[in-house]
Amino acid sequence: NAGVTQTPKFQVLKTGQSMTLQCAQDMNHEYMSWYRQDPGMGLRLIHYSVGAGITDQGEVPNGYNVSRSTTEDFPLRLLSAAPSQTSVYFCASSYDGDRSYEQYFGPGTRLTVT
Amino acid sequence: DAKTTQPNSMESNEEEPVHLPCNHSTISGTDYIHWYRQLPSQGPEYVIHGLTSNVNNRMASLAIAEDRKSSTLILHRATLRDAAVYYCILRGTSGTYKYIFGTGTRLKVLA
Numbered sequence: 001n002a003g004v005t006q007t008p009k010f011q012v013l014k015t016g017q018s019m020t021l022q023c024a025q026d027m028n029h030e031y032m033s034w035y036r037q038d039p040g041m042g043l044r045l046i047h048y049s050v051g052a053g054i055t056d057q058g059e060v061p062n063g064y065n066v067s068r069s070t071t072e073d074f075p076l077r078l079l080s081a082a083p084s085q086t087s088v089y090f091c092a093s094s095y096d097g098d099r100s101y102e103q104y105f106g107p108g109t110r111l112t113v114t
Numbered sequence: 115d116a117k118t119t120q121p122n123s124m125e126s127n128e129e130e131p132v133h134l135p136c137n138h139s140t141i142s143g144t145d146y147i148h149w150y151r152q153l154p155s156q157g158p159e160y161v162i163h164g165l166t167s168n169v170n171n172r173m174a175s176l177a178i179a180e181d182r183k184s185s186t187l188i189l190h191r192a193t194l195r196d197a198a199v200y201y202c203i204l205r206g207t208s209g210t211y212k213y214i215f216g217t218g219t220r221l222k223v224l225a
Contacts, residue, residue: 033213042201043158043215058212090157100146100165100205103213105157
């Protein structure tokens with residue numbers, strides 16, 4: 001299994017540009033989520049999904065959209081990039097949303113907005 | 115969402131045990147306690163989790179207080195590779211399925 005994969009690894013955007021961060025998992029996990037981690041800080045939850053077709057907001061959803069059309073993929077869209085969105089973005093998945101299952105994290109996408 | 119409190123940083127000597135504390139005084143009866151760690155420039159990785167009883171796995175042990183208002187992650191013999199940020203997380207209240215990370219404890223292991 002490849003686990004959780006994220007593309008791209010690095011990205012530089014200009015203010016106002018849009019882009020999609022890709023996340024895929026091959027473990028047939030129902031639960032997927034997106035986090036951002038600013039320098040020296042902990043992770044903050046952006047959006048999450050408990051299954052295909054179902055998404056919900058986390059702590060910091062503004063400026064981001066998600067959709068979940070398949071079990072495997074959970075892309076994160078930046079609508080109009082701002083310098084405040086400069087961060088490292090992690091995608092994670094777990095078997096389902098139950099309290100007892102651990103999450104598996106991807107390697108991250110480092111995004112810089114100039 | 116219930117909140118956790120951890121020390122910002124801790125130090126340990128190599129090959130000695132490490133006890134990483136976490137306070138979660140507002141934990142609810144159905145919240146699981148999860149621990150993750152994040153090595154430099156990597157995504158977080160799962161360490162251990164539990165509900166009421168102490169738990170052991172190949173990486174660590176989790177000791178949960180009887181009233182569940184605190185827990186301790188125990189690394190039995192710290193190695194240099196254990197230097198990381200350790201996060202204590204309460205998992206799942208009211209079916210919201212949110213993992214909320216705090217700022218964690220940065221563990222430094224001295225050779």
